[in-house]
Amino acid sequence: MTDTTQQPVATQDFARIDEVTALRERSLVQKILASQPFWVTIVLALICLVMNWIEPTFLTADNLFNITRNFAFIGIMALGMTAVILTGGIDLSVGSIMGVVGVVCGLLLQAEYHWLVAVVAGLATGVVIGAVNGALIAYLGLPPFVVTLGMLSVGRSLAVVLSENKMIYEFGPYAEQFYWIGGGAIFGIANPVWMLIVLTVVFAIAFALSSWGRYLYAIGGNEHAARLTGVPVDRIKMQAYIVSGLTAAISSVMIVGWQGSAINALGTGYELRVIASTVIGGANLMGGEGGAYGAFIGAALIEVIRNALLMAGVDSNWQGTFVGAFIVLAVLLERIRGRKSD
Known part of the structure; x- marks a missing residue:
């Protein structure tokens, strides 16, 4: 009697294990399908395929070089912006930071300081x-x-004052070395793209594996609860804005090196493109949700849309409409995903 009663129990146990395993597999698939960066990647691939069918020059090496280089500047800034948005904050000053940093670099190079001094400054x-x-x-x-709205105005004013409202293009004896920072390429890939790839990996690891990253998510999820659990909220929030300023500075140095000149208007309007990249990539403006790959792929999508519209002969004034529509769709998608998870 004992053996006959134990056998069905064992069978039931194995059945339950199979059910749990299957459930976990389905949950993994569901997690991927619910990931906004995943769907943005799919949309990006579809746009590229359709555009290459319409205009065969779209996926040529030269055009891909231009697309990747152009979105790299925004993508670098979007990584820092993601850290800020994870805490539930926003940084509207990144475009003006670009302007100030570009002018500072230009003035030091014009004064014949070493290019390393200009970059560090x-x-x-x-x-x-x-x-x-x-x-x-x-x-x-x-x-x-x-x-940050106030700093947007202050930064732009500083850039105008420091530059005396003039373009700075005489970069002195170290100009060629400085130009290579943003205008050079390694293995056929522009230097800004390499920088974006490296920073994306660094930020992805930091967000996922470091205590700093966990603190960012905790603050954005519930700042009060984070304080009660011992998270150094004030210090982490300050660090997030420092990181945002640093990534804006990195992007500025590289874009000035690529353009070969510094103007006080550098970065005007970039803050909107950067925020759009993070939102499209899955960041929640309320905080607590977002990632490095999302910032990367969001920036890529915006630039691909811009390039595709130009190659399709669409008036460039319509670019803002398409980007704005994608932002609204991204937020709507996030809202739908949120309801399903609830």
Whole structure:
């Protein structure tokens, strides 16, 4: 009697294990299908295929080189913006930071300082501005929107004053080395793209595996609960804005090197493209959701749309409409995914 009663139990146990295993497999698939960056990648691939069918020159090496180089500048900034948005904040000053950093680099090169000095000074400028934003937001409790909007105006004004409202293009004896930073290429891939790839990997690891990344998600998910659990909220929030300022500075240094000149209007309107990249890539403006790959693929999609419209002969003034529509669709998709998870 004992053996006959144990056999069905064992059979039931194995059945339950199979059910659990299948459930986990389905959950993994569902997790991938629910990932916004996954669907953005699919849309990006479809647009590229359709455009290559319409215009065979779309996927040529030269055009891909231009597309990747152009979205790299936005993608680098979007990585830093993702750190800020994860905390539930926003940084509207990144475009103006680009302007100030570009002018600082240009002035030092014009004064015949070594290109390394110009680069370090430019990066330090971005860090300082980001630290000011972070201190006002984290330690004084001012709203991120107000602080960074104010810094947008202050930064642009500083860029105009420092440059005396003139273009800076005489970069002195170290011009060629500086030009290579943003205008050079390795193995046929532009240097800014290599920088974006490296930073994407670094940020992906930091977000997923470091305590800093977990703190960012915790603050964006519930700041009050994060404080109660011992998360150094103020310090982490300040660091997020410093990182945002640094990535804006990196992008500025590289784009000035590519263009071969520095103007105080550099980065005007870029803050909207950067925020759009993060949102399209799955970042939640309320905080607590987003990732490095999402910033990467969101920036890529925006540039591919822009390039596709130009090659299709669409008036460039319509670009904002298409990008805005994708932003709304991205937010709508995030809302739908949120309801399903609930």
